[in-house]
Amino acid sequence: MDPAVxxxxxxxxxxxxxxVAVAIAGGVAFANALVAFGVIRYIAALSKPLTGPANLPDEVGGAILxxxxxxxxxxxxxxxxxxxGLLDDRATLVAVTINTxxxxxxxxxxxxxxxxxxxLGLxxxxxxxxxxxGISLAITATGVFAGAVLLSDRNIxxxxMSEVDPEARADGGDDARPPGEKLLDAGRGGLEKTREILPRLAVVYTLVVLGTTYYDLEALTGGAADPLAALTGLPSAAVPVIVVYAFDTTSGAVTLAPFVQDGTFTARTAVSAMLVGGIVSFTVSTFKRSIPFQYGIWGAEFGTKVIAVNTSLKILWIAIALVGLLAL
Structure with missing residues (x-):
């Protein structure tokens, strides 16, 4: 007998x-504190040694940081x-790729x-x-290799630089606020992020749990899932996960979580399903985020080139990672 709602x-x-709400609030507050106290800058300092092999000027290391x-x-x-004029278009595309x-x-x-x-669970x-x-690091390595092969003094x-003030474009300098104020603002940011996410999280998770409790989703999506299952070996339940993930990453993860808990997905197949959803989502994210952002930064012509390079490399390396996961 089905349990009561x-x-x-x-x-x-x-x-x-x-x-999840408590974890999000605490995690976002901790992340905000890391940024406020400058810890993230030390993590990003790994960028500078990449510019030499890529034939890029040292200033690009500051942008990557x-x-x-x-x-x-x-x-x-x-x-x-x-x-x-410090960078031509080719050098800029290499730098953008290394940024990944x-x-x-x-x-x-x-x-x-x-x-x-x-x-998702630990x-x-x-x-x-x-x-x-690993995918992001592979794209960055691709950018370094491309710079080593394709760039020379002609591109720089x-x-x-005599006309550029790099300090004016940095990350705002040191945060001079008192430590107590930094911690208070970090906690406030955690609560605000939780309030932003929690309503959607609650609605999506409720629908998913009720759906998995009262309906056989594999039976409902089995026909549509046959080609996917044949191609990737993923469970047929991957279809609703991929569809939701393609439109919203957080909701996709919430949709997937109960299937992981009940054993429908292993860790490997769960990650594979999210990677497939990531590939599908590029069409949506390009129109929702990439075009407005990249066109705003670069203009339509060069922004289109940046989107094409970014999307192509992401799809390539996600596909390689997916093949590796499914082959295990």
Missing amino acids: SSVLVGEVLPRVAT TTAASTTAGYGMLAEYRDS FFGFVQHIFTFYAPVLIPI RVGLLYVGTRA TPEA
Whole structure:
């Protein structure tokens, strides 16, 4: 006999949502504190040794460092270097590609650790974040290799730096606020992020739990899932996960979590399903985020080139990672 809706809500939905909400609040507050106290800058300092092998000027290392704290600021610095003539279009595309891993570093502290891992659980969450870190690092390495092969002195004009003030585009300098104020603001940010996410989290998780309790989703989606299952070996339940993930990462993770708990997905197949959802989501994210952001930074013509390079490399390396996971 199916359990009553109220018992499902009280016994399963509420404890899970409350646990995730506490983890998100604490995690985001901790991440904000790391940024406020400057810890993230030391993590990002790994960027500078990459510019030499890629035949890029040292100034690009500052832009890459800044990307780990603010993607917009990092891209803004590179746009300024391109506009001034320090970098030509080819060198700028190489620098943008190298930026990838350090943009990912920012998301570890602001999204993956405080939000996604609590939803997915430690094992699946760490495997997913580790896989995405490897993908981002591979894209950055591709950029370094491309710079070593494709760039020369013809792509760089050092004299152009006389017209550029790099300090004006940095990450805002040292945070001079008192430590107590930094911690208070970090905690406030954690609560605000939780209030932003919690309503959607509660609604999606409730629908997923009720759906998995009262309906056989594998039977409902089995026909549509046959080609996917034949191609990847993923469970047919991957279809609703991929569909939701393609439109919203957090909701996709919430949709996946109960299937991991009941054993429908292993850690490997769960991460594989999210990677497939990531590939599908590029169409949505390009129109929702990439075009407005990149066109705003670079203009339509060069922004289109940046989007094409970023998307192509992401799909390539995600596909390689997916093949590796499914082959295990």
